Amino acid sequence: MKIYKNDLFFIFGLMKEEVCDMEKVEEIPKETLLEIYKTMHKIRTYEETLAEWYYKGKTPRFDISAGPIPGELHLSSGQESAAVGVCMHLKPEDALIGTHRAHHFAIAKGVDLKKMTAEIFGKATGLSRGKGGHMHLFDANVNFSCSGIVGASFPQAVGVGIAAKLKGEDYVAVAVGGDGAANQGTFHEALNMAAIWKLPVIFVIEDNSWAISVPKEKSTAVSKNSERAAAYGIPGVSVDGTDVVAVYEVAKEAVERARRGEGPSLIEIKVYRLRGHFEGDPQHYRPKEDLELARQKDPLMNFEKLLLEKGIVTEDELNKIKEENIREVQEAIDFAVNSPYPEPEEALKGVFAGGE
């Protein structure tokens, strides 16, 4: 597997493309590789299980307001490598600010799975007592948050970077956005600010080629969003998310750079959306070949194949991991399903800090 990248230390936009040898998989300790696999598989298991629950009560006729998981649901199947490759390098005190599609990052960042699931089911035991929901997950214990507004994460991560600098701490901030979000003003404003103040921020563009129905080539003037880093004098790297090890390596460099106080980086991770923009999306705008390509580029399948082919793991080892994941996801679902709904009056509480 190959990745193409700018020379991280060659700033100001000369697009020096070098080929990086991804045989590096053999240099990574086995337990790290297994951890990567385990988290990716857990994410996939989680998302596909949620999808099943989502459609309960919504069939035969799809009704967005019905069922045990009401409202919109944006699942991340196919994009696991972005979350895991990045979050493997993060500590709980590092902040990660995600998007409307953020379950994979939440799981990889270590958000409490039971509480997260209860939140998605709208239960009193949820992360936010059922007030936030799937697009607005907050887990302060691991400095995770996300929101439903495209491009909102970038400036917020800048602020975390300022805090780290002022407090003299070595934590970093990761802001995630889709390829569509890179056309928001916030993206450009935030990159510039992080660059002038040399802040410990990693900007991640999770490029799945689609801003709902609008393909990237019709919305974005450059073929790679990583090229935009040149405008702000920071390193910009584009990496193929089909290969989680490549993402892992690129993210490692960016996180270490930020932690050393050398400033922000931009990473574009090319991923493929295996499902619709949201559940219930008819996707009539999407060519069949595109979905077929997504299936071929499935990072979980590809990583599993690699691990087996290189003899790093045995089928038995993988099966054991899979069983553990299935059990953990089932426990989270059971916890959510069996939890009570909040008291209706809870709706009126908590607008302000320091009182009801």
Place this chain on the structure above:
Amino acid sequence: MARKLPMYKAIAEAIAQEMEKDENVFVMGEDIGAYGGIFGATTGLLEKFGPERIRDTPISESAFIGAALGAASKGMRPIVELMFVDFFGVAMDQIYNHIAKAHYMSGGQVKMPVVIMTAMGGGYSDAAQHSQCLYGLFAHVPGLKIVIPSNSYDAKGLMISAIRDDNPVMYFFHKGLMGLGWMPSPPEATVEVPEEPYTVPIGEAKVVRKGSDVTIVGVAKTVHEAAWAAEELEKEGISAEVIDLRSLVPLDKKTLLNSVKKTGRLVVVDEDYRSYGMSGEVIATVVENGISLEAPPVRVAYPDVPVPYSRVLEKYVLPDKEKVINAVKSIM
């Protein structure tokens, strides 16, 4: 010829007819082309008019809404859609400092025939950033006309009026009235719509039910909640008059005041936040005009909390028929 049309098709039909009539009309927005608008309001337009006049935009709201101003200044009549009203924060400057004020600040030299269309409303657990109404925010700013249909007949007529108006018009549609199939919508919102173009004047409210004991004022979804409440109240001998404001700016004070003069009681039903908004404005209008009421006016409005996600929480705070009935009874 009239046939029953869901609101989303009525809106798309209005835009199509105006585009056929006037080549200056064009549409910009996110997912308004191949997708036909996330809530269907531009269904079929790309096929009819092509990508030059039906322009899918990047997620760059300041750019495409600001661009509407530039195009309007050159005599175009742009319609821009921003998917959810919750998303407007990213583009507010172009709207409230520029589009709304250009005519006034230029001493009338510049006209702004811009339609800004957006979806509003909750009731399906889309939580705090995808369920708000926020029409009060925009109605607060001088220079923006605000229209909000409650059914497909008004939807078509108001859209045609909005496109033909030489001023910026913000056109709100409630997701829960669009008749989309995948989201609940009351049958009362899907009504007969004439095939030919027609207008519903901006600034004209409609008395949707006559009554003598109490006036219930609503807009969009709350008009239906009010009408259902009035039906129930009728059985208990309370005669409620229901007014659909249809436009917040300009506000049809005459229809409002005439009704309250007659009934002497007022309940305002508002899915937007309670404080500093539509419900307060309606009550202030009545009070300022010296109408003496037989009981204090009542608001059934969204309490001043963000929209919660969980179904039980959202149901608790959303205005509905039951809350309207209780409000009316509390002042009888």
